[in-house]
Amino acid sequence: xxxxxxxxxxxxxxxxxxxxxxxxxxxxxxxxxxxxxxxxxxxxxxxxxxxxxxxxxxxxxxxxxxxxxxxxxxxxxxxxxxxxxxxxxxxxxxxxxxxxxxxxxxxxxxxxxxxxxxxxxxxxxxxxxxxxxxxxxxxxxxxxxxxxxxxxxxxxxxxxxxxxxxxxxxxxxxxxxxxxxxxxxxxxxxxxxxxxxxxxxxxxxxxxxxxxxxxxxxxxxxxxxxxxxxxxxxxxxxxxxxxxxxxxxxxxxxxxxxxxxxxxxxxxxxxxxxxxxxxxxxxxxxxxxxxxxxxxxxxxxxxxxxxxxxxxxxxxxxxxxxxxxxxxxxxxxxxxxxxxxxxxxxxxxxxxxxxxxxxxxxxxxxxxxxxxxxxxxxxxxxxxxxxxxxxxxxxxxxxxxxxxxxxxxxxxxxxxxxxxxxxxxxxxxxxxxxxxxxxxxxxxxxxxxxxxxxxxxxxxxxxxxxxxxxxxxxxxxxxxxxxxxxxxxxxxxxxxxxxxxxxxxxxxxxxxxxxxxxxxxxxxxxxxxxxxxxxxxxxxx
Amino acid sequence: xxxxxxxxxxxxxxxxxxxxxxxxxxxxxxxxxxxxxxxxxxxxxxxxxxxxxxxxxxxxxxxxxxxxxxxxxxxxxxxxxxxxxxxxxxxxxxxxxxxxxxxxxxxxxxxxxxxxxxxxxxxxxxxxxxxxxxxxxxxxxxxxxxxxxxxxxxxxxxxxxxxxxxxxxxxxxxxxxxxxxxxxxxxxxxxxxxxxxxxxxxxxxxxxxxxxxxxxxxxxxxxxxxxxxxxxxxxxxxxxxxxxxxxxxxxxxxxxxxxxxxxxxxxxxxxxxxxxxxxxxxxxxxxxxxxxxxxxxxxxxxxxxxxxxxxxxxxxxxxxxxxxxxxxxxxxxxxxxxxxxxxxxxxxx
Numbered sequence: 001x002x003x004x005x006x007x008x009x010x011x012x013x014x015x016x017x018x019x020x021x022x023x024x025x026x027x028x029x030x031x032x033x034x035x036x037x038x039x040x041x042x043x044x045x046x047x048x049x050x051x052x053x054x055x056x057x058x059x060x061x062x063x064x065x066x067x068x069x070x071x072x073x074x075x076x077x078x079x080x081x082x083x084x085x086x087x088x089x090x091x092x093x094x095x096x097x098x099x100x101x102x103x104x105x106x107x108x109x110x111x112x113x114x115x116x117x118x119x120x121x122x123x124x125x126x127x128x129x130x131x132x133x134x135x136x137x138x139x140x141x142x143x144x145x146x147x148x149x150x151x152x153x154x155x156x157x158x159x160x161x162x163x164x165x166x167x168x169x170x171x172x173x174x175x176x177x178x179x180x181x182x183x184x185x186x187x188x189x190x191x192x193x194x195x196x197x198x199x200x201x202x203x204x205x206x207x208x209x210x211x212x213x214x215x216x217x218x219x220x221x222x223x224x225x226x227x228x229x230x231x232x233x234x235x236x237x238x239x240x241x242x243x244x245x246x247x248x249x250x251x252x253x254x255x256x257x258x259x260x261x262x263x264x265x266x267x268x269x270x271x272x273x274x275x276x277x278x279x280x281x282x283x284x285x286x287x288x289x290x291x292x293x294x295x296x297x298x299x300x301x302x303x304x305x306x307x308x309x310x311x312x313x314x315x316x317x318x319x320x321x322x323x324x325x326x327x328x329x330x331x332x333x334x335x336x337x338x339x340x341x342x343x344x345x346x347x348x349x350x351x352x353x354x355x356x357x358x359x360x361x362x363x364x365x366x367x368x369x370x371x372x373x374x375x376x377x378x379x380x381x382x383x384x385x386x387x388x389x390x391x392x393x394x395x396x397x398x399x400x401x402x403x404x405x406x407x408x409x410x411x412x413x414x415x416x417x418x419x420x421x422x423x424x425x426x427x428x429x430x431x432x433x434x435x436x437x438x439x440x441x442x443x444x445x446x447x448x449x450x451x452x453x454x455x456x457x458x459x460x461x462x463x464x465x466x467x468x469x470x471x472x473x474x475x476x477x478x479x480x481x482x483x484x485x486x487x488x489x490x491x492x493x494x495x496x497x498x499x500x501x502x503x504x505x506x507x508x509x510x511x512x513x514x515x516x517x518x519x520x521x522x523x524x525x526x527x528x529x530x531x532x533x534x535x536x537x538x539x540x541x
Numbered sequence: 542x543x544x545x546x547x548x549x550x551x552x553x554x555x556x557x558x559x560x561x562x563x564x565x566x567x568x569x570x571x572x573x574x575x576x577x578x579x580x581x582x583x584x585x586x587x588x589x590x591x592x593x594x595x596x597x598x599x600x601x602x603x604x605x606x607x608x609x610x611x612x613x614x615x616x617x618x619x620x621x622x623x624x625x626x627x628x629x630x631x632x633x634x635x636x637x638x639x640x641x642x643x644x645x646x647x648x649x650x651x652x653x654x655x656x657x658x659x660x661x662x663x664x665x666x667x668x669x670x671x672x673x674x675x676x677x678x679x680x681x682x683x684x685x686x687x688x689x690x691x692x693x694x695x696x697x698x699x700x701x702x703x704x705x706x707x708x709x710x711x712x713x714x715x716x717x718x719x720x721x722x723x724x725x726x727x728x729x730x731x732x733x734x735x736x737x738x739x740x741x742x743x744x745x746x747x748x749x750x751x752x753x754x755x756x757x758x759x760x761x762x763x764x765x766x767x768x769x770x771x772x773x774x775x776x777x778x779x780x781x782x783x784x785x786x787x788x789x790x791x792x793x794x795x796x797x798x799x800x801x802x803x804x805x806x807x808x809x810x811x812x813x814x815x816x817x818x819x820x821x822x823x824x825x826x827x828x829x830x831x832x833x834x835x836x837x838x839x840x841x842x843x844x845x846x847x848x849x850x851x852x853x854x855x856x857x858x859x860x861x862x863x864x865x866x867x868x869x870x871x872x873x874x875x876x877x878x879x880x881x882x883x884x885x886x887x888x889x890x
Contacts, residue, residue: 358778
């Protein structure tokens with residue numbers, strides 16, 4: 001993307017981390033005043049204790065990383081802080097004054113700004129309008145746009161947040177939108193900034209730019225709370241890390257005094273051993289795309305002359321910023337669409353019609369990107385979802401009458417085999433946690449010995465334990481002879497399990513790059529469209 | 542005290558909620574009844590008596606319930622698959638039209654063959670009427686709420702044109718009505734010297750059949766999945782388009798059958814006042830029944846009883862029979878609130 005900040009150092013995350021650590025030592029100053037103090041925050045939802053006596057302090061100039069699995073209570077805590085929820089017990093103090101509970105407005109006035117994971121911008125308004133909206137008195141007929149523009153540009157300049165004030169937000173990239181969100185908070189004089197999983201949508205380079213901004217902000221005396229479940233970011237950016245688990249504060253540590261392993265163990269409550277792939281010799285191709293084009297109906301095509309081969313015993317990772325053709329690729333392999341040009345072949349046989357049921361019959365296991373919207377029917381029972389791809393099999397019906405007992409038995413087996421935590425096969429699916437829903441989908445697809453697995457963002461939103469479970473299952477299937485197409489926006493995931501990596505950008509796919517011959521920096525450049533790096537990789541090999 | 546979502550709604554709550562809603566509706570409407578100056582309990586007593594108090598009252602209620610069960614099923618079946626069929630009224634008239642054409646003497650068939658042909662013809666006409674909007678929906682994404690609703694007026698004007706022209710009964714003294722169906726096309730009566738006809742048995746059998754299809758067959762399974770999450774159903778490989786078109790034929794068919802049964806079982810000929818809005822009331826029936834096929838039977842009996850009873854009451858009291866419309870509408874609103882509240886529980890503290 002042309003608007004990326006230029007790379008400041010040649011190092012990957014590891015180098016960054018060390019640089020960050022030295023800067024931090026210089027910055028951590030014990031005399032810095034406390035700006036935010038949470039004391040004994042408890043919040044109950046019925047029998048569930050979402051926050052259990054949590055106390056935290058935040059100093060000026062400090063970046064506090066709030067680390068925890070899904071459901072650990074991070075979001076609840078921040079919602080209490082920002083006034084969306086009222087705590088059952090405990091107090092919030094900002095700059096020495098108690099914050100009235102349940103008032104987002106009071107939080108704003110006290111100087112707390114929040115950047116949500118899903119941006120709250122109006123696409124049809126300009127950057128300037130988005131930033132200034134709501135800050136001007138309503139009973140005045142004119143708005144002082146010149147002053148607003150001066151203030152915006154001054155802030156942008158001071159903190160390295162390059163934006164075009166007149167561009168409509170709808171035209172901006174995700175990284176730019178995030179900068180607008182941060183500017184919006186700063187424009188309202190925020191002195192405490194809360195960022196909810198800010199890097200989930202960024203390329204590594206954009207993330208590096210964000211961390212750079214955070215350093216400038218803290219140098220200026222702002223305090224930052226950084227919510228994350230990614231370990232490397234915690235080390236890249238934070239001074240202090242607080243780990244939440246099951247609503248409790250497990251520990252608060254200076255980032256320099258802890259390690260990845262220690263944090264992971266505190267998050268999950270036991271030692272986590274990520275599965276390690278053993279090298280395997282790839283077999284015959286199970287999926288071949290040759291010069292595939294998928295038109296979008298307007299503008300540039302979703303896929304533009306894409307070539308890709310996935311073989312047995314091989315996990316191919318597709319890296320890329322979201323919206324570069326991943327969805328079209330997943331839809332093709334799912335049997336929802338057919339190419340507008342080029343050929344798609346499964347195990348050597350061409351695929352001619354968009355037929356999801358036929359793809360299942362031909363041995364494709366499909367894990368959809370959005371398990372709530374496309375994977376499962378939330379209002380139906382677990383057993384009904386488990387047979388959703390195979391209900392026409394003679395095992396589950398005769399003359400159109402469902403064999404409910406047989407379906408339930410199969411469901412019980414899958415629940416056991418895939419460790420789905422639920423009250424039973426008759427439970428409504430929407431009551432399951434995200435990790436258990438994903439296990440349900442795995443149980444539906446992987447139990448039948450697939451030849452090809454399409455895993456689209458298979459671990460998005462899952463906690464550390466569930467992530468390593470899903471990766472373990474994918475590696476097992478690979479050992480059993482399946483080819484795996486892993487589409488993910490999480491580079492860590494791709495680097496952890498993929499044998500080969502291809503990058504998708506503007507609908508084109510790079511040749512397969514062996515995972516041990518390509519660096520994070522090179523992948524980041526490829527994801528931003530700088531494909532001249534390919535020759536550098538080829539030369540090195 | 543505060544409300545808290547339930548993870549599971551017990552059966553008792555699911556049955557008690559609609560009953561509570563009806564009681565609440567009766568209590569609210571008591572204010573209106575009292576406003577007219579009539580004694581509330583006597584008025585409600587007369588209403589109940591007029592609905593179920595005698596052999597005549599009971600058969601009248603059942604007769605009135607017959608088309609409501611069928612249009613209620615039509616709405617329930619369509620809504621479960623998220624096909625918003627607001628056109629049951631038009632489909633009903635198309636069914637009735639087919640019934641007078643087929644039963645008007647052009648087919649010379651014996652009794653045991655003719656009335657089934659008339660009913661099936663009516664169902665087919667209704668089904669095909671809804672198939673058009675359904676095809677437009679799945680092919681081009683045309684909103685079926687608009688097309689089905691507007692088709693009602695098209696159908697009514699079309700029927701009006703025929704009743705003034707080609708189908709006008711030459712013996713009808715100039716009234717815009719069709720010639721009556723032949724005797725062999727008429728449905729058998731269930732109880733002698735009443736208006737109750739075999740349409741009721743057919744409607745009840747269809748309700749049970751639809752309930753079995755819904756819970757026991759892969760058709761019902763597909764319908765429920767497509768209705769609850771069409772994207773997930775398509776992803777799993779279910780034939781979403783086919784399910785939609787199938788549902789359209791079934792839903793329109795049930796509404797068409799309601800029209801054909803009214804002609805063949807009750808009126809004998811077609812006029813433009815054949816249906817006092819049975820198609821629209823079917824939507825209310827389906828909503829009251831929470832789209833459950835067996836619940837439709839109960840809801841249709843309830844609404845039919847209110848209308849028949851209110852007619853009887855208004856003859857003896859200064860309460861206009863419009864109270865029936867108000868009662869039904871209030872019941873529906875209370876029902877929606879009760880359905881929402883049933884998903885929560887009250888907790889102290």
